[in-house]
Amino acid sequence: MRWLRDNGLTIVLLLLFGGSILGQWVAGWHVANEDALRHDLPLMSLSAYAASPEFLSSVFENWESEFLQMSAYVVLTAILIQRGSAESRDPDESDLRDDQLELQAHKPDAPSILRWGPVWRALYARSLGIVLGLLFLLSFLIHWTQSAKVAAQEALAHGEAAPTTLAFLFDAQLWFESLQNWQSEFLSTAVLVVLSIFLRQRESPESKAVAAPHAQTGP
Template identity: 75%
Template sequence: MRVFRDNGLTIVLIGLFAVSIIGQWIAGWHVEMEDARRHGQAVLSLGAYTLSPQFLSSVFENWESEFLQMAAYVVLTAVLVQRGSAESKDPDSPPRDVDLDIQANKPGAPAILKWGSFWRAFYARSLGLALGLLFILSFIIHWTQSARVAAQEALAHGEKPVATMAYLTDSQLWFESFQNWQSEFLSTAVLVLLSIFLRQRESPESKGVAAPHRQTGE
């Protein structure tokens, strides 16, 4: 089927995402029910759990780290190189995106490139900006929902809850963030380095199987 042939990567990845988040949703609900029963609290329905700070905080805690990783990767690979890596541009190749005002006239070039220098500059950085914005939005939701979880736990123990703004400096929030950030940056660095010496046949994330180790880029 042509639609799957042309869009198979996105379709499969979205499918895997759907299976994974549904699994997190159902499993998290069961964990929350067990915790409520142990403490003699009311059990949330599945619908109520969907909008609960416990679920939203855990979801956006992970999304935040993923979008940070991708934003950093897109921006850093624009200015830094790793000789021999399939994940790096070749430092010996000429710049690809010069004279965009001229390239705007190429057949199939995005129409926004003809709107003027401001829009060309904006569009030339739009991927990094979009990923950065998604990171910021995810972090804000993680922060506010994690603050609600902390407030609920404080009230349950007869303690004074921390205000949302004050929670921004709470060690729990940053522990949750850094434990995810470090793994994302490590996995990216490992991919960059392993792609120098190892191959995956037909993958655009790998050099050709017979390519020299020193070859940089695909």
């Protein structure tokens, strides 16, 4: 089917995502109940675990780092260059100037938002980085608040004063959870940028052509 062929990449990635998060949900539920048994606490149902701060914190802790990686990558590749990398724009090719973009906005197949005026054109021209940045902030917000609930539960269980949500923003635990993921995302992106200078993956848009010289920049 043509629809499956044309959307195969998204479909497969979403299926992989669905299977992964389902597995995380079930495995995390078992871990939570094993911990509850050790501490003589009541067990949770599978549905209750899905809404628990433990599960939500772990999910959005990961989403946060992924959206940070993508937003930083999109914005930084618009500003910075890595000569020879397939992941970099070619510094010798200039982008459309505002007046050129205005002219092209009136082409029949151009996105209609480009004809709404210069402010909308400017926003749309940066919309990918903006939306990815907002998704990062939303994921960080949920990770922070849910982790604060977990920390409060653990403090009360040990007879200690529970930290407030605002106080937890400055807690080392929150930043340990975040930074351990952030560093791996930045490292993997840097490795991809550098390896794409010298290595190839045939037919992938993330790679240069197999016979392309190492100095060629861009896919």
